[in-house]
Amino acid sequence: MTLDTSSQTRPTHGTIESVDVLVVGYGPVGAALAALLGRYGVSTLVIDKADDILMSPRAIALDNEALRILQATGLADDAFDRIVIPQVRMLCPHVGLFGRVNTRGDIDGHPKLVTFYQPDLERALRALVASHASVRTWLATEMIGFVDEGDCVTVALRESGGRERTVRARYLIGADGAGSQVRKAIGQGFTGQTYAEDWLIVDARNVPGDFDHVEFICDSQRPTPHMVAPGGRTRWEFMLRPGETREQME
Template sequence: MSQEFDVAIVGFGPVGATLANLLGLHGCRTVVLEQDTEIFPVPRAVHADDEALRTFQSLGLLESMRPALGTYTKREYLNAKGEIFFEASVRKTTAIGHREDIYFHQPTLEAVLRGGLTRFEHVDTRLGMEVEKIEQDNVGVTLTARQAETGKIETIRSKYVVGCDGARSLVRQQLNIRLRDLGFDQPWLVLDVRLNPDVTPKEANLPNCHQQYCDPRQPVTYVPTAVKGHYRWEFMQIDKPAPNSVPPKEQVRNLLSSVVDPSNVEIQRVAIYTFHALIAKQWRVERALLAGDAAHQMPPFAGQGMCSGLRDVHNLSWKLALVVKGASSDELLNSYAVERIPHVTRMTRGTIFLGNLIQTRSFLGAYLRDILFKTILRIPRLFTTLASFTLRSPNLKKGVLGGEISRAKGKQFIQPTVLLDTDEAVPLDSVLGDGFSVLTIAEHDDVLTKLADTLITTTLPITFVQVANGKVTSNLQSGSFKRILDVEGKLVAWFRKYRAQFVIIRPDRYVLGAYTATGLNQGMKELFSLLCLHSNTGVP
C-alpha cells in the first residue's frame, strides 16, 4: 500500500513531534513514523531555555505543558571544598518573553506534543513502524517500513523526509552521511530518582538550584527537575566502563549515598552515557534532511541538546512549507544547513569549554579555574562575555537574512506584552501569526494600507503590524493589517536602538532585516528574493 504526503518524519521524540506540530500549523500533509509504540517512561532530556519555550508557545501548547515544567533559581559551581566559586541567577523573563531556563518532565511533555497533533486531520502518526529503507527520485522519497506487531510492509511516498531519529539515525546511515568529531568523548553515570512522597525537598537537603560539583576527584552534576518529584545526578566515570556495561549496585549505592540519603528516594533509572560532540557533515541530501540528535550531539553541560534540535525544526518547518506548497523553489532548503551548522557548532564548542572546566582532573587547573571565575564575577562585562559563549544562543550570521541595518539581522526579535484594540494585553507573538510579519512604527496610514493590501495578494503569508504609542484605533480597513499599543515601550526602544522604521520577522522569530523609512519596498523585494519565490507569487 502506497500513501502520499508532503513530509515524512522519522522519529517521534520531542524534536520530531515539534516538527509535526509546526508542519501541521503550516497545513502540510505530514506522516510521522516511530518504531516504539509507547513514550519512554523515564526522563532523558530535562532542560529547556527561553527560545525552546517560545517554540512551544508558537505551537499553541505551552499552557498545556505547564504541569510538566519546573523552575529553579540559579546555577551554582562548587569546588572540591564545597565552596561556590561561581553562580548565576536564572532570569524570570528574558527579552523574548519567557523564563531563561526551566526543567521539564519529558514523558509528560511528549504526551502534550503528541496530543497537539489531534488538531490536524492532515497529520498522520504511525507507531510501531520501523523504517527499513529510504529511496529518492526526482519528485519524492519512498520509505519502506515494517509494522512491529504484524511484520507487514508498508510503502509511503512523500515529497521530503526529515530524520529526527536520534544519535543512531537510520536516515543518516541510509544517506551515508559521516559525522565530524569535535573531540569530546566522556562516559558519565546518570542516576534518576524520585523523592519519596512523605519526604520534602528541604528534609532531603535537595536545593532548588542547578549545581556542578567541580571536584577533580569526582565531578558531579545535580539537576533538580522538581517535576513529579524527579531529581537527577550525573557522575563522571573516572575509570572508563566497558561499552553497554551496567554499573555494579554497590557502586551506584555509594555514589547515591555521597549526595543524598538513599532511604529518602527511589531509584528510577541508572544508565551510563558517553557524552559526544559530533556534527553531521551534511544536513541535506536532495530530498532528505536531518534534525536534532540525528544531525548533532553535544555534551549536556549547557543543557542545549534538545534546545538545538528545536531550533533545527523551527528553522526548517517554514522553509519546507513554502517549498511543498510551490511558493518557493527547493533552493531555499539549502539555507537550513547554512544557518544551523555554524550556530550549533558554536553552541557545541561552548558546551565543551564549560565541560572541560567542570570535569578537569587537575588540582592545579581547578585552583586556577576557581580564581578565574571569582574574578569574572567581579567584572560584569567578563561575566556577560563568558555567559554568551557558553550558555546563550548566538545570532545567525548567514542565510535568509538581509536589511539595511546589519547589526539587527539574525537576532531573535523581542517579545513584550502589547495591547490590542480590544484593550486585551497579549504577548507579541500571538499577534504575529505563523508566517512572516512586518512591524513598523511609521504612521503613514495610506502607504501602509496600500502595502498591506499588496502583500495579501501574494502566496506568502505575511502579517503587517503597526506599533502605536497612543490609543489603538482601527482606522485601517485591511485584512492583513493590525495595530497594537506598545504598553511597555520596549518595541519603540528597539526601533530607536537600531534607528529603524520597519523590521521583517521570520516565522521562527529571527529578524530577517531592519529598514529605514525609505527602505521597506526594497526590503520586500529582498525578502522575496531570499525566499527563492516563484514568479507567480505576486511580488510587489
C-alpha cells in the first residue's frame, strides 16, 4: 500500500520488536482474528488501549454465519453461554402482532439465531488466544502512529504509563471499531448513513415469566427491542426522545 506519511508519527523510541501481524483492537473481532492467526502459528501482537474487557451492554445476537466463523477460530461450542432464539416477532402498539420470523433449526450445524452476553464471549476468545504461543497481547497500549516502509509497517505505541515502544510488522490490521485510528491514518473513508439517536439499554436479571424470544415493539415514537439473553437476563432498548436523558428514564 502507498501512504502519505507526512502526517504520520515516525517511531523513534524504544527497542524495535518484529511480528508478522499487529492487530489494533482487542474486542470480539480482534480477539477472533488473533485466535485464528494463533491457530496457524502466525507471529501476532494484539494491542488495546483499554486495560480490561468493557462490561457495558453492547452486541447481543449472533447468526449461524457468525457462529461458523467462531468455530473456525477453534472456539468450542460450549465456550460461552448462548440462548437459541426460536422466533423474532414484530409488534405494533395499535394492531398487535403483524410479523414473525421463524428462527428455529440449524444451518450448517449452527443455530440460525442465538443471543449471548458479550463479556462472556470476549473472555472465552481471550482464553483461546492465550493458549497460542505465537500470539502476545499488550493491554493499556495505544497506537500513536505508523510509517509504511514498503515491505513492512513500523508502528509507534504508547503504554498508559507513557512508555513508548516500537513494533515492526509485515501487516497492520485495524480492528479498533467505528472510530478506528488505523482507518483514519490510511485515509479510508467510512461511508453510510446513521441516525443521531441516544438509546437507553437495560439488562435486567431474573425477570418473571417465560419470555424466550426476540421482539420489536414498532412504535414510531419509541421503538423498543426486547429479548432474552444468557445468565437469566432480559434486555430492553429504549430510544430516547429529544430532551430525555438516561437519568430521567431511570
